[in-house]
Amino acid sequence: MxxxxxxxxxxxxxxxxxxxxxQQMHTFDDGHQxxxxxxxxxxxxxxxSVGQDPAGSGWKGTDxxxxxxxxxxxxxxxxxxxxxxxxxxxxxxxxxxxxxxxxxRTSYGSFALLRELSDNRLKVMIDTLVADPSLAAGTDERKIADLYRSYMDTDRIEALDAQPLQPYLAAIRAVDSHDAMAVYMGGTQGRFGSSFFGIGIGDDAKDPDRYITYASQSGLGLPNRSYYLDERYADKKELYLAYVERMLTMIGWENPAETAQQIVDLESQIAEAHWTPEQNRNRDETYNPFTPAELASAAPGFDWAGYLNAAGLGGIERLVVRQDTALPKIAQIFADAPMPVLQAWQAFHTVDDMAPYLSQRFSDAQWEFRGRDLSGQPEQRARDKRAVSFSEGVMGEAFGRIYVAEYFxxxxxxxxxxxxxxxxxxxxxxxxxxxxxxxxxxxxxxxxxxxxxxxxxxxxKWRDYSAMEVRADDLVGNVERAGAFRWQYQLGRMDGPVDRDEWGxxxxxxxxxxxxxxxxxxxxxxxxxxxxxxxxxxxxxxxxxxxxxxxxxxxxxxxxxxxxxxxxxxxxxxxxxxxxxxxxxxxxxxxxxxxxxxxxxxxxxxxxxxxxxxxxxxxxxxxxxxxxxxxxxxxxxxxxxxxxxxxxxxxxxxxxxxxxxxxxxxxxxxxxxxxxxxxxxxxxxxxxxxxxxxxxxxxxxxxxxxxxxxxxxxx
CATH class of the missing domain: 3.40.390.10 (Collagenase (Catalytic Domain))
Incomplete structure (x- = not known):
């Protein structure tokens, strides 16, 4: 998603x-953007005052x-x-x-120093919670500890290897029509996978007391259209092609070299249709209200009704399209793409999405491209640091409640x-x-x-995480349940007034x-x-x-x-x-x-x-x-x-x-x-x-x- x-x-x-x-679940490596x-x-x-940890763990102080x-x-x-x-x-x-x-890291400075300080403090919190056997099941504190445990359970993660990915690959192979793929893409809200279009819920810019659904261009695996179309980034596009082939090979997809080229060619077409970052800043041009029927008429070739229904948005009466001239072009690209290419595209993006939570061969492959090749990061972050970022990404306000009591x-x-x-x-x-x-x-x-x-x-007021299940022995399941929890939270707000106490x-x-x-x-x-x-x-x-x-x-x-x-x-x-x-x-x-x-x-x-x-x-x-x-x-x-x-x-x-x-x-x-x-x-x-x-x-x-x-x- x-x-x-x-x-x-x-x-x-x-x-x-x-x-x-x-990436919604935690901040990757540098978290530069x-x-x-x-x-x-x-x-x-x-x-x-911020000295090296004498134990040599790489964690530093909390002052x-x-x-x-x-x-x-x-x-x-x-x-x-x-x-x-x-x-x-x-x-x-x-x-x-x-x-x-x-x-x-790919950069360092005052922000990075204070981010590290926050991480160090969060690590102290987590260590305290993990060491406490008396934490009651279902409490925020126990969930934080179990999230961390699940990320650090490398023995189980290595034993599972690609097993958590298999149900997704089987489901993708079973998608046998363009309409079925549109439905599948709608269902990636709150779970692993991707879509040619982004969808989300936010305050209505012209009626700020209400929530509304926004639809946007998506479908790229590189940072934006420039990486496909600007010769200055041609080397990154070549590295991306090699990465796509590597991931397809690792999951046993047929003809990985040829298929990788088809995926990158497909995304290059999508990039041509995308608005530029400069265009995306224009708030007048990116507010284009449609009914679902009007969108289906304006952007044919994609089953919008099936997509919205699968996302839990089948009942909406209107939505705002951000790039109104791009979405019809992308819908046509979708309609023209052969089904095997769409299946391979979805399979690649699913494994790319899931890689940080799979065995080391997957997580290393993703970091080597996205961290090292794309961003210039020489080393991968230590696993315990990634585990802190993951846990904090899932239950940020639960951490925040403890943080402010201690440090603010x-x-x-x-x-x-x-x-x-x-x-x-x-x-x-x-x-x-x-x-x-x-x-x-x-x-x-x-x-x-x-x-x-x-x-x-x-x-x-603090976010209520009581409805989210966390298990200490199920990392991928925790990510899935956290994603579903977040998306259901968004859907649950649709008919209510805008929550003006909420923090971003x-x-x-x-x-x-x-x-x-x-x-x-x-x-x-x-x-x-x-x-x-x-x-x-x-x-x-x-x-x-x-x-x-x-x-x-x-x-x-x-x-x-x-x-x-x-x-x-x-x-x-x-x-x-x-x-x-x-x-x-x-x-x-x-x-x-x-x-x-x-x-x-x-x-x-x-x-x-x-x-x-x-x-x-x-x-x-x-x-x-x-x-x-x-x-x-x-x-x-x-x-x-x-x-x-x-x-x-x-x-x-x-x-x-x-x-x-x-x-x-x-x-x-x-x-x-x-x-x-x-x-x-x-x-x-x-x-x-x-x-x-x-x-x-x-x-x-x-x-x-x-x-x-x-x-x-x-x-």
């Missing part, structure tokens, strides 16, 4: 790409890192570089040079509430003073800002997000730690770091797509035509800047793909600085170790993005990720702020100098 990112614009520090059913800010870090040697004496590591700077030539290196260069990307102090939430309030005041003042926006639009913008919901730390991330997630249909900004507990937030740090650093994060998420409500929803979360045009035109002109200027950035030769940033996050970053540091200046209440900021308050705001922003990537990870990011690479999340926004030029004496002739007329001024 393919996971569908649906409905509302959801802006975060980093964003999950479409994932397989298996996210929707929020998930990027920066530095090696453990820079943070003495949050510290940076310098007042929240910024002055020794991280490369003072040989002028701020205007490369502010990323000026702020982080020496620390960046010391970063060693662990062998089981109440004073952190109180301080965050104050920071958010200050950022909102700062933006309100700036909106009132905008010279490019008229009064009518300003009134609507202020209404939207006033109606932001803020969620900090953890949800008000767990408390132990190092990230943050904005949801347009709920008009909410959400900050999980795990990101509220250094370098993002430190209650003992200088306020300027906090305003640049977590203040920038808050401003980033608020900014998503006013980026090129988030701005399309009003203060009640309704997707509608609340802008005057003149104000919209002026906004778009400024956004285009920003895009032109980002189009010149090239993290690797021949792989420039795609400004239309990254526009929302770039606007979010510009809003983040702008509002963080403005809120800090308001917090001074007219007083002079202190000088700390020769740095001014304004300088420390910018340094705090830069520090959170200190991260290093393997080349293959950067290539993937450019093709698929709505976030710009880390160094340009530092350089790109700051060069548009007058205060940066004044604080660091940036002059004409410096590499990233912009004249005042060239600087983009949005929020």
């Amino acid at each position: 393919k996971r569908l990112l649906i409905g509302a614009a959801v802006g975060a520090l980093m964003l999950p790409a479409t994932a397989t059913f298996a 996210h929707e929020c800010m998930d990027e920066a870090c530095t090696v453990f040697s820079l943070f003495p 949050a890192p510290r940076y310098g004496t007042w929240g910024f590591d002055l020794a991280a700077r490369d003072l040989s570089v002028a701020p205007g030539d490369d502010f990323f290196r000026y702020a982080n260069g020496l620390a960046f040079d010391q970063i060693e990307i662990p062998g089981d 102090p109440a004073e952190s939430k109180a301080m965050m509430e104050e920071l958010v309030a200050n950022l909102r005041v700062a933006l309100a003042g700036r909106i009132r003073q905008l010279d490019w926006m008229g009064e009518e639009t300003k009134e609507q913008a202020l209404y939207k800002l006033d109606n932001f919901t803020v969620k900090i730390g953890y949800p008000n 991330m767990t408390p132990q997630t190092v990230n943050a997000y904005y949801n347009s249909t709920k008009n909410e900004i959400v900050f999980p507990a795990a990101i509220l730690q250094p370098p993002f937030f430190d209650p003992h740090a200088d306020p300027a650093v906090n305003y640049g770091a977590i203040g920038g994060v808050i401003g980033h998420e608020i900014g998503h409500g006013f980026d090129d797509q988030g701005r399309k929803s009003d203060g009640d979360g309704v997707l509608r045009d609340w802008w005057t035509a003149a104000d919209a035109e002026r906004f778009e002109a400024r956004a285009e200027m920003l895009g032109e800047q980002y189009g010149t950035y090239e993290p690797l030769p021949g792989y420039p940033v795609r400004p239309a793909l990254t526009m929302g996050e770039n606007i979010g970053d510009l809003a983040g540091i702008t509002l963080g600085l403005a809120a800090y200046q308001l917090s001074l209440d007219g007083e002079e900021a202190p000088i700390l170790d020769g740095t001014t308050g304004t300088q420390r705001v910018f340094l705090g922003w830069a520090q959170v993005w200190n991260s290093k990537y393997r080349d293959e990870a950067l290539k993937n990011q450019v093709a698929t990720d709505p976030h710009s690479p880390a160094q340009f999340r530092v350089i790109g926004p700051v060069r548009n702020l007058d205060a940066w030029y004044e604080a660091f004496n940036v002059q004409p002739g410096d590499k990233y100098y912009l004249t005042p007329e060239e600087r983009v001024r949005l929020w």
Whole structure:
């Protein structure tokens, strides 16, 4: 099953790409693609409080890192570089040079460090639970322990080998018609397998009090269409072909070499029909309501009624199609494909989906392609680390309930509430003073800002897992039951009101997000730690770091797509035509800047793909600085170790993005990720702020100098 990112614009520090059913259960290896800010870090040697486990297990400590004496590591700077030539290196260069990307990761930085910290804490929880023989059956704690046990039971997993796969392969071989295959694809919701189309349930972007079904393009085994059609990724396509052949050989499928080529050729046709990532960002173009009958008429060749019925959605009266011109083409490709090719395609995607839960020969084969060849990851993560990620992926909120009780102090939430309030005041003042926006639009913008919901730390209510069965001796069964539980949860919401208390991330997630249909900004507990937030740090650093994060998420409500929803979360045009035109002109200027950035030769940033996050970053540091200046209440900021308050705001922003990537990870990011690479999340926004030029004496002739007329001024 393919996971569908649906409905509302959801802006975060980093964003999950479409994932397989298996990937819904846990975070694979690096987990590089996210929707929020998930990027920066530095090696453990820079943070003495996070020491190596003396037992040599590879697990590290559970204490949050510290940076310098007042929240910024002055020794991280490369003072040989002028701020205007490369502010990323000026702020982080020496620390960046010391970063060693662990062998089981494709990048490393502040986000990765805190993700490891969360994992270490989760491992302590799991070890405690596994060692407790008194846990009652059916409790969340017992289920967590049994999930971990099932993943670590390698003797049983090796003994079973491919046996759990056989019922699926038999069912696929029994599919004898295109209509039957459409029904089979619908049934992959909540179980292993895949479909040419994605389906999901989410808030209705034009009626946010209701849930609605969304249908989307799918059917690819590579990250997106670029990997099939762009010559820069031709080597990855060849490696994929070899991987498909390898998996077909392992399951005993006939003519594996010839069949693998047919599968890749089929997916290449689908890729031609797919919308680009840039097109998929357009919230107006991706909201296309249909009745099921209208969809069947518009996209013939695929049994939509059978597909929806098999997914448990046979009774729906309408759905929203995201790529309305792509789905008819994909349906025709499906109709034209020979049944043996469709069967082989489904068999390959099923084993690819199930591989992490099968014997080592399957899990290694998948990692060697998806981790090593595709993403440049030299080593596979240790099994106990994968087991933690798996268990947490299945019962994330159960972990979260334990996590916040142990690791999230109440004073952190109180301080965050104050920071958010200050950022909102700062933006309100700036909106009132905008010279490019008229009064009518300003009134609507202020209404939207006033109606932001803020969620900090953890949800008000926790997910109930009592209906989900977990067995310590049945890994594949646990994955199947977890998938069915999740899908039934989604189906059960269809006729009820939208749950506005629900969270899209767990408390132990190092990230943050904005949801347009709920008009909410959400900050999980795990990101509220250094370098993002430190209650003992200088306020300027906090305003640049977590203040920038808050401003980033608020900014998503006013980026090129988030701005399309009003203060009640309704997707509608609340802008005057003149104000919209002026906004778009400024956004285009920003895009032109980002189009010149090239993290690797021949792989420039795609400004239309990254526009929302770039606007979010510009809003983040702008509002963080403005809120800090308001917090001074007219007083002079202190000088700390020769740095001014304004300088420390910018340094705090830069520090959170200190991260290093393997080349293959950067290539993937450019093709698929709505976030710009880390160094340009530092350089790109700051060069548009007058205060940066004044604080660091940036002059004409410096590499990233912009004249005042060239600087983009949005929020």
